[in-house]
Amino acid sequence: MAKFDETPIIKDPAVKGELRPPKIREHASAEVKCHPSKPKDTAAINLPSELVPDWQERAIARFGELLDKNQALRVYMDACVRCGACTDKCQFFLGTGDPQNFPVARAELMRKVYRRYFTPAGLVPGLGDAADFDEEMLQKWYTYFYQCSECRRCSVFCPYGIDTAEITAAAREIMASIGISTKYVTEVVAKVYETGNNLGIPPLAWIDNSEFLAEDMEEITGLPIQFPVDEEGADILLIPPSADNFANTDTMIGYGKLFHFLGVSWTTSTYCNEAGNFGLFLNFENLQKVNQRMLEAGRQLGAKTIIWGECGHAWRAGILTPTLSGSMDDFDPPYPYHISQYIVDMFRKGAFEGHIDKSANDEFLVTYHDPCNSARAGNLLDEPREIIRNTCNRFVEMPRNTIRENTFCCGAGGGLLTDELMPIRMAGGKPRAEAVKYTQANYLATVCAICKAQLPELMKYWEVPVQVGGVIDLLANSLKLK
Numbered sequence: 001m002a003k004f005d006e007t008p009i010i011k012d013p014a015v016k017g018e019l020r021p022p023k024i025r026e027h028a029s030a031e032v033k034c035h036p037s038k039p040k041d042t043a044a045i046n047l048p049s050e051l052v053p054d055w056q057e058r059a060i061a062r063f064g065e066l067l068d069k070n071q072a073l074r075v076y077m078d079a080c081v082r083c084g085a086c087t088d089k090c091q092f093f094l095g096t097g098d099p100q101n102f103p104v105a106r107a108e109l110m111r112k113v114y115r116r117y118f119t120p121a122g123l124v125p126g127l128g129d130a131a132d133f134d135e136e137m138l139q140k141w142y143t144y145f146y147q148c149s150e151c152r153r154c155s156v157f158c159p160y161g162i163d164t165a166e167i168t169a170a171a172r173e174i175m176a177s178i179g180i181s182t183k184y185v186t187e188v189v190a191k192v193y194e195t196g197n198n199l200g201i202p203p204l205a206w207i208d209n210s211e212f213l214a215e216d217m218e219e220i221t222g223l224p225i226q227f228p229v230d231e232e233g234a235d236i237l238l239i240p241p242s243a244d245n246f247a248n249t250d251t252m253i254g255y256g257k258l259f260h261f262l263g264v265s266w267t268t269s270t271y272c273n274e275a276g277n278f279g280l281f282l283n284f285e286n287l288q289k290v291n292q293r294m295l296e297a298g299r300q301l302g303a304k305t306i307i308w309g310e311c312g313h314a315w316r317a318g319i320l321t322p323t324l325s326g327s328m329d330d331f332d333p334p335y336p337y338h339i340s341q342y343i344v345d346m347f348r349k350g351a352f353e354g355h356i357d358k359s360a361n362d363e364f365l366v367t368y369h370d371p372c373n374s375a376r377a378g379n380l381l382d383e384p385r386e387i388i389r390n391t392c393n394r395f396v397e398m399p400r401n402t403i404r405e406n407t408f409c410c411g412a413g414g415g416l417l418t419d420e421l422m423p424i425r426m427a428g429g430k431p432r433a434e435a436v437k438y439t440q441a442n443y444l445a446t447v448c449a450i451c452k453a454q455l456p457e458l459m460k461y462w463e464v465p466v467q468v469g470g471v472i473d474l475l476a477n478s479l480k481l482k
């Protein structure tokens, strides 16, 4: 079995010619656009419901505010030397063949407006590569800043460290301020304020499903494995992505089995049963508000520890918690704590000694998909691998230039997991599918709910026969319960 440092390096994109060509026509990505927001959602999250009449002035003013607040953004606007090192590093270019999906071309849409309104080049029409922020440019922003999953892969290869994901985030922030945002992202954020989670699951349905899972577990294992909800005084508040309770139930069962085995008291919260934070894909105000709910939930229930469940972008937003929402000193640990870190800590304390049967996972040849947000933006690289190696005999890495900080996006992060973007999602996921095919694995493990929603469709599309599941699912499968 290949170890990490023995994994092969193959040319980008992973293995050319192994997969049939994408169904999307070259350059057709210009025609693929997100559906616009609905007024009921924008009203719920404090955004204009349609393009405001003085949108150009307001957009430029907001752009100026961001440049003043965020020194890095100004550097990213000025520093690019157009060396081209990033051009073939974006999976959305690799998948669609549309040069407008070069990271540098995407960022240039914003730089042109920057040069026009914030540099001397903009004072003389026709001088330098500057452009008015007109309707045509706004349309390009809406198309291409929503064909970027904010994955940061390009930034790994930029000699100047330019982070195109930050540029995309700033462009979306500006667009949101003038009434341009997408239905998928705004609907999800509005649901969080209404129900506590991205899926819009009402509290009673959450409780029902948790009870159903407990009954199911008792029937299967004969053990009283509980899925407590709103349990005041529980030691641990688990904040999973809500999809775990309804779609990725093996992952939810994994949490239940783990905490049962360890004999710790835990709970979920109906006030905040969502680790995901789509504010990250929309604007700072909502990023902060959604994040604050997590600490509020922990304090309401008197939890000692808050643990983030298996979700990539939740972790990217989660590690910002002390900056976004203030001190976590009343929790232990006093900083964001991920379920993978918790499990690794338990392994290191010997909590599972003599209670893991790795052969229970022998039917699987496992490979691991690094979600962009947990890996590149959240430094969660070794923990999932340590769990897999401790619970499975058969593990194979994807090629070295497609994993860890070089990982390819699943194709649906950054608020792109929506049906109208399906051609972009399937095209953008092609390099990931190629790398998985290369391993011949039959289990694709990951720690992200968005990846778990996208990857099965992607693998089916590219005809790569592999089961997708969580890392904690593998632990639960190998755990000898008591």
Ligand code: SF4
Pocket (backbone or CB within 6 Å): 079, 080, 081, 082, 083, 084, 085, 086, 087, 103, 104, 157, 158, 159, 160, 161, 162
């Ligand atoms: S690699 Fe960096 S400097 Fe080179 S074109 Fe891309 S963003 Fe610009």
Ligand code: SF4
Pocket (backbone or CB within 6 Å): 089, 090, 091, 092, 102, 103, 106, 147, 148, 149, 150, 151, 152, 153, 154, 155, 164, 165, 168
């Ligand atoms: S952040 Fe990711 S999706 Fe966006 S341009 Fe860079 S590589 Fe492409």
